Amino acid sequence: MNPLYTVAEIRAVEYAAAATLPPGALMQRAGQAAANAALDLLPLSTAQARVLVLAGPGDNGGDALEAAAHLSYTGAQVTLIHFAPAEGRVSSDERQAALQRAKVSDARFREVADASIAATEWNLVIDGLFGIGLKRPLDGAVRALVETVNQLRCNVLALDVPSGLDADSGCVVGPDGVAVHATHTITFIGNKPGLHTCDGRDYAGLVDVARLEIDASHFAPASLHLNDVKFFSRHLQARRHNSHKGSYGNVAVIGGARGMSGAPILAARTAINSGVGRVYALFVEDALPCDPGQPELMCRSAGDFELNTATLVIGPGLGDSSAAHALLDQAIASDSVLLADADAINLLAGDAALQTRLAQRQAAVVLTPHPLEAARLLGSSIGAVQADRLAAARTLAARLQAIVVLKGSGTVIAAPDGKAVINTTGNPALATAGTGDVLAGLCGALLAQGWPQWEAALAAVWLHGMAADVLVTEGCGPIGLTAAELIPAIRTALNRMVQHHAR
């Protein structure tokens, strides 16, 4: 089920596997897998293909040298830019063997400063500069080379990790760092979180995993996965004929301070379109009499509502007034399943006692912070949260005993026991006002229909991103997609999933 491994975990697998294999076997397999992946990206007539291979000073460079030798034997015109290890550093034996193979092949070695590199029309660049051994930002000649490669218009295949990207966090290693902008990444032994969150999705392109035929016994159970429909599909239930609106739960969205009534309306509309029996839009100030665009919603003043009668989605447009704070306090004190978003998270961040009570609740809690909200809760900065999104989400989940959905590219969903998932759907169309309210309403809807909080969060994030992906393929984004447009697309995606998976 799409496990992800940290660099430390990959190193442990590599160490254990290498001990059972002939010397150099893993690098040879990596080089072969890389060459195969490259051939998939080249014209059928390889003899015409011009391939630029960048080989760094470590074993990632060794993979590249192996791949270069293989490709040159297929007839491709391979040009190699090779960085020897720094003075005082010794190549591994397998890397030295790979260098020899490349030297005796038809691959042509060129100097890094060769001006013809920028001017040549390459069919493919293979990036084997740095993999999981990257230790510092790229600088000097390597940085200049990466900047040149990033200007080329051909496919770029990264080996293991796009050089310059941190394989654990998905951050370009900086400050002011650069990384190879790959169109494809073939990653070795196991998939890595950094390829799927933060900057990872922008730099890795399409990711493929080559396990290098390592025996499954060398892999410890993963605590981190990519999101997968299999994780939640058993909760996709077909509807019974003999059912009524009372069968599908109640959601109450609490928010809507003055000037911000749109946020709870978006969340409430999403909830009713995602199958909830009854949906209330509750306003901390100036309740709207009704929502003319969605008259099924019951619009009320929040103060008049019995909070124990619905799944609560608190926060969209809630503001920071004392009335908002009091409502959050009451919501936490209630017995209802609770989703806290947006201003509810900001209010929580400023009230340690409320955080303690939240952590002690019996009923389920889901929090859906974006990175700034997460930073406020953690008492840190956006930069610190983004530098390690997984740690941020896991820390919050453990501290607040809640499912935490840390939004952003490669949304991270974390549970108090440390298990975590990175979502794979979604695109930059979601970077617009109101999409968070839609996600909150969707997750609240699933919770109200009886989904456990972990699966509800996984499914909501998946469907929300999938709806955006479908809309983008239809030309409704990424530029200019509005949050409200997601709602019917989510309804369609949810119904399709139920048709496909439910019994």
Ligand SMILES: NC(=O)C1=CN([C@@H]2O[C@H](COP(=O)(O)OP(=O)(O)OC[C@H]3O[C@@H](n4cnc5c(N)ncnc54)[C@H](OP(=O)(O)O)[C@@H]3O)[C@@H](O)[C@H]2O)[C@@H](O)CC1
């Ligand atoms: N071992 C195996 O069995 C297998 C390994 N595999 C492959 O090996 C890769 C890991 O190899 P690795 O550990 O040698 O690290 P790698 O990513 O090549 O970089 C280290 C080198 O880069 C240097 N360096 C670092 N940062 C730098 C910078 N910013 N600017 C300049 N230099 C910098 C660093 O120098 P140092 O800091 O030590 O002076 C060192 O020389 C892995 O990703 C996979 O592709 C596969 O073949 C499967 C089997």
Ligand SMILES: [K+]
């Ligand atoms: K690389």
